[in-house]
Amino acid sequence: MKNRMLISIASTLLAFASCKSDVADTATPPSTGTPPNSTSPVETNPPNATYSPAFAGQTRVTGVRSTTSYESKVLTTALTSPWGITSLPDGRLLITEKAGTMRIATTTGQLGQPITGIPTVNPAGQGGLLGVRVDPAFATNRTVYWVFSEPMADGNLTAVAKGQLSQNESRIENVTVIYRATPAYRGTAHYGGRIVIDQTGNLLISTGERSDLVTRPQAQSLNSGLGKIIRITKEGVATTGNPLASQAGARPELYTYGHRNPQGLALHPVTGDLWQSEHGPRGGDEINRIQPGANYGWPTITYGLEYSGSRVGDGIQQRQGLEQPVYYWDPVVSPSGMTFYSGNRIPEWQNNLFIGALSGMHIVRLVIENNRVIGEERLLANEGQRFRDLTQGTDGALYAITDGGRLYRIDRR
Template identity: 75%
Template sequence: MITKRLLIILFSGVTVLSCCSKNNSNGNNDPNPSVAGNPVETNQPNAKYKPAFAGQTRINGVKTVTPYKATVITDALSRPWGITNLPDGRLLITEKEGNMRIVTNTGATRKPITGIPSVNSDGQGGLLGLCIDPQFLSNRMVYWVFSENVTGGTLTAVAKGRLSDNETSIENAIVIYRANPAANSTLHYGGRILFDSSGNLLVSTGERSDESTRPFAQSVTAAIGKIVRITTGGLPATGNPAFTGTGALPELYSIGHRNPQGLALHPTTGDLWQSEHGPRGGDEINRVQPGANYGWPTITYGIEYSGEAVSDIQQQNGMEQPVYYWDPVVSPSGMTFYKGNQIPEWQNNLFIGTLSGMHILRLVIENNRVVGEERLLSSENQRFRDITQGVDNALYAITDGGRLYRISRK
């Protein structure tokens, strides 16, 4: 017979306290993956659009049953934006204003690394996503995305450089790629970067927000509103899809994106997944196929901030549907798949930092469909900018408020 005590343990919400004493457990070692419940979103949507298939939005909620804890290991960062692992388990973090720092997994923070080219940190710009070379132990190369001042405004740029042996500077920093055209806008840079399995770089770029630049998301002659795939030298990667149209750019991997701030590779399938900011509603999770068109601004489940329609249609042949979308928005940013063994029920789940949502999303995915959603750390009142899995199998998340969280089994 199920006791009252067991029901309380299974269904109680997650409470995470402040600072280093923040321990949290829902107190059950049951290997059953999750406890299902009603959808986590209860607010009215902005639009009355009908999803393309069941489960595309407002899927049933789930709750983690394995005891875990969340700890703030430092709150001394300044608007961190990107986070990645060094081979020894320390973390390399970018800060929006233009700094890059090394932080240990106990929270010890080093001085800013010098040698980073200047950034334009106005609006949504700054020093953005980063990754290290798969051969970092031998070449010490770091790659990052930033907003660069150029003739005609600003653009999303990719740079690389070598982390010095004493870890105080980036040596021989060079810009390897610029996503043209430039725009007089400080919005929608995209900004994530990662290596694919072939040793090439995948980079997300935003369409820069303005109504004048928005149509470029559908243009194969422009690199904004896209995912591009380039070599470590910034050239189009071999094997990229061939888009039709005169002047189609050879670096394009997918088109029709608005402001993609999250990229992650599925641990078992190797598929590229992406998070994307919609306007008022219509935030998306996409499984990105090479050569595919993800629709913005021709199709969308969001509306203009004014309340007017962006488009009269939400589905069109030749344009991909999001695997999942939110309305109202949660503003999904950096994300990672969990492939550790500390919390077995999280295996291959997608974890996403949210900005306006102020929580970490956990999505349970089966057969390329979302089958469960959970909101973690929602009591923290933090804008979660990025999240990664550490060498120690814990999750590490950074917030606009300067915090670095470690989330691990209790």
């Protein structure tokens, strides 16, 4: 396998080492400078909408390029529509496959047999077995948490389950569904589906608003589990002190609302802040820094258009009391799973946010300073792969999975 190093200059990504493998919230502090090794913005295609950003640097920020020589390796191509990836304490990787199985992969690409015992999922459309995390005490309790699209008598919904991985790693035992984002709906899109465990040991889960015009308004309803970030205990109970619990009619598990299809969640390694990626419609993909209790605006405000090209609702992008995205894309890149880099093997990447892009077919690297994006780079853009999720391994390398079944390792050369 040849090595690949991609740099971004204007709209072209040049390969130096090849690897043949496959009103608004404007109070955010300003950035303090231009990142080193800056280039023109990486996006040069015209936007779908003629909307103006709320502040400088909210979109099409300065491009950057990595100067550290790194390599990407395809470890395996034998996964089947992988969706979520996380590290086990021993350094191996636990991966979900959309149709309803989990697999364990070594960091050299050896795959274990499919893990059984998982409740039935509805894999149609955007559904299936989705995000996954292991308990911080997994070495002793062997507990795994995951999100999936659960078939119900009256439709499908985003559900959260937990269970214990058997000692022989062949099945999940003692499975319990601990949360369901009701109401169910007879559709197969916009489940959200990511999960992280915060510093207090509680679960944060993203749910979608199920896409269709009939369900879309539920993103703004505090009496619905759709289009939300929820925070629950490991037993599935609303966490004490959730920010919206005191509001009349609000569900106590709600943490934020006004989301469309949030497929990425990550905790900043220094501040502990929760960050989120969210699919827009035709334009308007977002990166948000999540503030407890905040309304992120969908479908009232958006930088995107309907797929038909018409405006969404009133066609507004700012309204008092609705949060602005830290960053947005138009045209879309379809941001999915993401992680912050906290390693020291590539120092210039420290605290940068790495995001899998589906329609963009690359990995996004965002340089963030004072909660603002000051640089963007596109990695692995010539692979022809839809990057679904990525994580930092216990060895400090980045591991990424693609819809096409690949597992990549990205690390210093």
